[in-house]
Each structure stands twice: as structure tokens, then as C-alpha cells.
Amino acid sequence: MPEGPELHLASLFVNKVCEGVVFTGPVTKSAVSKNCDVSFICEAYRIQASSRGKEVKLTLTPIKSDVKEGSTEQTMDIVFRFGMSGYFRFTSEDELPKHAHLRFFSNEKPCRVLSFVDTRRFGSWQPNGSWQRGRGPCVMFEYESFRKKVLSNLSNRAFERPICEALLNQNYFNGIGNYLRAEILFRLSIPPFVQARTVLESLELEDLAADTTPEKEELDDQKTSDRESKRTSQPADLLRLCHTVPLEVVNMGGKGYDPQKADYSDFQAWLRCYYVAGMKSTRDHNGRTMWFSGDSGPMVPKECKSTKAKKRVKKEDNDAAMVAEIVPKVKTEKCVKQEARNGKTGLRKRKVKQEGEVTRTCDNTRCLRSNKTSEAR
DNA sequence: CGTCCACGTCTAC
DNA sequence: TAGACCTGGACGG
Known part of the structure; x- marks a missing residue:
């Protein structure tokens, strides 16, 4: 859900x-x-x-x-x-x-x-609870204060993270989760691993697209792949999409993300990037899968350049690492696990770009399979 | 059978 | 910034 x-x-x-x-x-x-x-x-x-x-x-x-x-x-x-x-x-x-x-x-x-x-x-x-401290305004129903909070706190270290990781920070983006960050960044062709501050610092406090109808945004989004023509038509910017994209899901009237339900196919058809065939995916710094297309951006987790020598790998993982044959001893456990996974399954079913780069491309098998299952219900 | 993966926080080094 | 917290579906052997 x-x-x-x-x-x-x-x-x-x-x-x-x-x-x-x-x-x-x-x-x-x-x-x-x-x-x-x-x-x-x-x-x-x-x-x-x-x-x-x-x-x-x-x-x-x-x-x-x-x-x-x-x-x-x-x-x-x-x-x-x-x-x-x-x-x-x-x-x-x-x-x-x-x-x-x-x-x-x-x-x-x-x-x-x-x-x-x-x-x-x-x-x-x-x-006897109240809205959790440390969670910001709702991206859907407190849009103006959400936008204001983000843009007036860009000096905060939270915005030194890659934009895809900042988008999961509920202090600023209350309501955004893993499928929404993928869909939102995809709509604007923003590489996920660009520093958040860089992406956000040019945005205006006042939302110039606020009067734009959803239909209009949709059209703009389709035809404007070049960013220049967007200026005059005042297209939806990243923060606005943090508002409108989740509202699209609400207005679909289904249940949203819920693979168990029969009407999941509508939601699935709505997805343009998350878990979609042909899209790339990689792990972010927190081990969450980031779905995207095109450029990953400069802050993509590299080939696990660990800054400090880490504790020994657990035995099971170590075995897996040996099989994979590509794991230097200085890597963090998370990296080791991830690469072990790539070595065991990822490499087989999905394309791994270059040595050590963990970007993968969805090869359809899983995506198509889940399509079938949901249609069968 | 076993392994991997999933819409998210939490909290303990 | 690693796990920990959980169950269960998909897939591989």
C-alpha cells in the first residue's frame, strides 16, 4: 500500500x-x-x-x-x-x-x-498520537508550506545528498517513497544522483505553474524534451511534481500500489519508470533500488570506494564473495552483499554496465511475469 | 528446498 | 551507515 x-x-x-x-x-x-x-x-x-x-x-x-x-x-x-x-x-x-x-x-x-x-x-x-515531529508538510495537501519549507532550507545538509535520496527524507518530502521518486525524476529527466541543492536552488518560492491545469502539464511534459521552451510556458518544476504526481495516483481512484489487488493493472500501466521494462536500476547509498533512465548523475554510488577498511565479512557472505571473485577486502558489508547478489543473480538476468558499476537494465522477464500474474487475477 | 526482493522507518555502533 | 525488524511471492536448482 x-x-x-x-x-x-x-x-x-x-x-x-x-x-x-x-x-x-x-x-x-x-x-x-x-x-x-x-x-x-x-x-x-x-x-x-x-x-x-x-x-x-x-x-x-x-x-x-x-x-x-x-x-x-x-x-x-x-x-x-x-x-x-x-x-x-x-x-x-x-x-x-x-x-x-x-x-x-x-x-x-x-x-x-x-x-x-x-x-x-x-x-x-x-x-493519543499526533503527526510525527520531524515529518514535514504533506506534499499533496499542504503544498505551499511543503514548497516553502524545502526552498527556505536548502542550506541544510540534507540537500547535499543526491536528489533521489533527499526525496525520501520525510522531514522535507512527507509522502514521497520509492516509486514516486522514480516517477517524479523520470518525468523531468533529472539524473537521480545529482546533488539535491543543485537541482533545487534555481526554483522560485512562488510556484509559477500553480495555475496550470493538469492536462496542460501533461501535454507540456510530453512534448517538451528540450528544457528551453519550458521557461515561457511555466512548466511544472520538481517540487510541483512532488505534489501533482502523487495526486495522479489518488485521482486514479484505485488502490494505488497494491500488487495483491485486481485493479493493480491500472496502477501498473500508470508507472512509466519504476519497475518498468527497459529502465535502469541501481542501489542508492541506503541500499534502496533507484529506477531511472539515461544518465545516473555524478553522485551515483561508485564501485564501493569504501573510505575505511571495514570489519570482516560474515562467513556466508564471504563465501558468496569468493564465488563472485571481485570483492576486495576493504569494502563495506553492504557493498559485499550487493556485489555478491550481482554475482549470483544480477549478472545472469540483467546487464551489468562495465566492471563494478552496478547499474542494471530490466530485461523484461520479471516485469512481464508480474504483468501476467496480475492480469490473471 | 533456498535465495532474492519488496511501497519504510528505527536505532545502535 | 549497517543492520534490525518481518512475511511472503517469484524464481532457480
Whole structure:
């Protein structure tokens, strides 16, 4: 599910299914979850949701006339982060999904359950929570303050990173994730490993394209491969695309990134770069896969020029490294693992550019296969 | 069977 | 800036 658009779609989903529904009793947690208990007990309450960047807030509101002994009586906000696999579902009690880790019960007979489902359990919730400190304005719904915050903090060291890595910094780009950074940079043909400050320092605080309709942007985007003609037509710049590209996903009306769902094919067709056949991919400095086309930019992680001699490689990895035959002892463990992977699988299925350069080109096999699977559903 | 990979944070050296 | 935190699907042998 989970980048900004999916979180927002989740909040829309909750508001839709919970409209007019009265919830009751305790909020229960799965035995296996390490997150907080939610000590909210109320005979009758409603649930509303809102989103900001990569967080969703549920507001539990007691229905006044029904307040009884033992009820909490107070409104409670619970703030969720979705990790890699979180989402909400609304089902009957006996159809509770596997990995439903937090559950809210309706007062209907038979009752229905709003549940927070999270297969990998990287997600979290905070009872009586508020939007996390250190996360900036939402790229979708607080666009002006998002833009202002970025452009008035360009001297910050965060912007010394490559632009593709800065885009994952939720202090400035709350809502952007791995597929969005690829799609956004691809639309503007910005090499992912150019220093963020370099890319952003020429942008104006005021968004001159703010009046441009999405349709117009779309046309501009298609026909203007030369940057010069963009000036007069005031095209969308990088920060604006951080706003409009996620909104495209929201407005598609599907579920966004969710390979398990039948309507995933719409989302898949929308993707122009991320996991698309023929695109290149490489690991960024944090080990995340960056999808792009064309030039990678100067700050691309090189052939693991490690600055300091590192700890010995773990035995398993060492074996793999020996097989690959290309790993000097000074490399970091992450590099070793990565190259070991290239040696074992990457080199076979994907083209590796030059010696040591870890840029790969998607050769279609995996992409086409996943196409087939999703169509088959 | 085993290995790799995935939409993201966190936190401990 | 490495892991750690998790489950499960795709793929290879």
C-alpha cells in the first residue's frame, strides 16, 4: 500500500466504510503485535480518518448521548504509519484478514470489524498520537508550506545528498517513497544522483505553474524534451511534481500500489519508470533500488570506494564473495552483499554496465511475469 | 528446498 | 551507515 497516495486512499476508504457506522467496546490488538495497546473503551463511538504525508490519523469520537459508566468519554486520535505493508480493511468478524493487528468492532449484528492489516509488521500506531515531529508538510495537501519549507532550507545538509535520496527524507518530502521518486525524476529527466541543492536552488518560492491545469502539464511534459521552451510556458518544476504526481495516483481512484489487488493493472500501466521494462536500476547509498533512465548523475554510488577498511565479512557472505571473485577486502558489508547478489543473480538476468558499476537494465522477464500474474487475477 | 526482493522507518555502533 | 525488524511471492536448482 504505502506511499503518500496509498495512505490518503486508505483514509478515504475508512471514511467511506465507516460512514454512519457505530463502533463499540474495546479496541483489540493481535497477540503478536509489539505496538501499544489502545485503551479506548466506549459503548458508542464513530471513526473518522485523515492523512498527512505518510501517516493516517483515526479519530475515535464518543457519541455523547450514549456515554456510560466506564467509557473513556474523550475523543482519541490514533496515528498510523504503514511500514511496507499496512492497510485498512472492513470485514465481517469471521472474515478477519490474516495479520489484522488492530481491530475496531461495530455494534451491528453480526458485527463488522475495521482492522489495520500489516503483513510485515513494520507499521506502527500511536494512541493519543499526533503527526510525527520531524515529518514535514504533506506534499499533496499542504503544498505551499511543503514548497516553502524545502526552498527556505536548502542550506541544510540534507540537500547535499543526491536528489533521489533527499526525496525520501520525510522531514522535507512527507509522502514521497520509492516509486514516486522514480516517477517524479523520470518525468523531468533529472539524473537521480545529482546533488539535491543543485537541482533545487534555481526554483522560485512562488510556484509559477500553480495555475496550470493538469492536462496542460501533461501535454507540456510530453512534448517538451528540450528544457528551453519550458521557461515561457511555466512548466511544472520538481517540487510541483512532488505534489501533482502523487495526486495522479489518488485521482486514479484505485488502490494505488497494491500488487495483491485486481485493479493493480491500472496502477501498473500508470508507472512509466519504476519497475518498468527497459529502465535502469541501481542501489542508492541506503541500499534502496533507484529506477531511472539515461544518465545516473555524478553522485551515483561508485564501485564501493569504501573510505575505511571495514570489519570482516560474515562467513556466508564471504563465501558468496569468493564465488563472485571481485570483492576486495576493504569494502563495506553492504557493498559485499550487493556485489555478491550481482554475482549470483544480477549478472545472469540483467546487464551489468562495465566492471563494478552496478547499474542494471530490466530485461523484461520479471516485469512481464508480474504483468501476467496480475492480469490473471 | 533456498535465495532474492519488496511501497519504510528505527536505532545502535 | 549497517543492520534490525518481518512475511511472503517469484524464481532457480
